[in-house]
Amino acid sequence: MEEEPKITVGDVQYLLVEHQMVQAAVEFSLFQANPQQNFLAYENDGPVLVLVYLTEPGQTISRSALHKFRTTLLEKDDIFRHEFYGNVVFYGSGKKDLRVEPEAFEELAAWNTKNHTFITGDAAAVAPGPYVFSGGRTWQPWRIYPDFNGTFMCTFKPSRKGTGK
Numbered sequence: 001m002e003e004e005p006k007i008t009v010g011d012v013q014y015l016l017v018e019h020q021m022v023q024a025a026v027e028f029s030l031f032q033a034n035p036q037q038n039f040l041a042y043e044n045d046g047p048v049l050v051l052v053y054l055t056e057p058g059q060t061i062s063r064s065a066l067h068k069f070r071t072t073l074l075e076k077d078d079i080f081r082h083e084f085y086g087n088v089v090f091y092g093s094g095k096k097d098l099r100v101e102p103e104a105f106e107e108l109a110a111w112n113t114k115n116h117t118f119i120t121g122d123a124a125a126v127a128p129g130p131y132v133f134s135g136g137r138t139w140q141p142w143r144i145y146p147d148f149n150g151t152f153m154c155t156f157k158p159s160r161k162g163t164g165k
Contacts, residue, residue: 001025001102003052003084004017004115004133005139006144007047007093007132007141009019009049009083009084009141010081010083012143013143013144014038014079014083014141014142014143014144015130015141015142015143015144016134016139016140016142017098017140017141017142018138018139018140019038019039019126019131019139020142023044024062036134037158038092038136038137038138039121039125039138040089040119040131040133041120041133041136041138042133044081045134045135045136046098046132046133046134046135047133047134048082048087048132048133048134049086049087049089049130049131049132050084050087050088050121050130050131050132050133051074051084051085051089051129051130051131052086052088052089052091052126052127052129052130052131053066053069053088053089053090053091053128054091054092054123054126054128055090055091055092055093055098055118055123056093056095056123057093057098058093058094058097058098058099059093059098059099060099060101061090061098061099061100061101062101062103062104063101063103063106063107064106065104066104066107066108067107069128071116072095073128073129074129077129077130078143078151079129079130079141079142079143080129081130082112084130084161085108085111085112085113086112086113086114086115087115087116087117088108088111088113088115088116088117089116089118089119090116090117090118090119090124091119091121091126092119092120092121092123093118093120094118094119097120099132102104109163113119113136117146127140135157
């Protein structure tokens with residue numbers, strides 16, 4: 001039996017669940033699409049922590065929109081850690097179909113974002129938030145909680161009636 005891949009970010013351990021989708025096109029040299037397997041690919045085999053922000057044609061990306069994304073989604077997400085800010089992917093529309101305000105890049109700099117890119121693709125096939133690129137695949141990180149008492153376990157006892165209830 002093969003063990004699921006795991007990664008530790010800071011003091012948090014994650015189970016990596018492979019994310020798959022059908023199509024993607026890329027506009028930035030660090031990322032390359034693999035339509036059969038991923039919506040992301042990275043020149044380095046990883047692990048690379050990535051934060052996905054969904055876009056649509058005609059959308060304005062502003063400081064306030066990024067701040068709202070951070071406060072309403074990321075800060076409430078038990079998966080998210082600040083280390084994911086290093087690589088931000090604007091996924092859905094290409095850069096030419098978006099209006100990006102200069103203050104948005106200042107906000108990314110305040111987040112300590114090192115790389116950002118724009119990828120055209122089906123935003124309905126991707127959830128916003130943290131991802132990991134590793135081993136040539138795109139993964140969704142699922143937080144692993146310590147369970148030394150076995151409290152997250154659910155046991156089932158077969159019914160004597162034979163009905164499965």
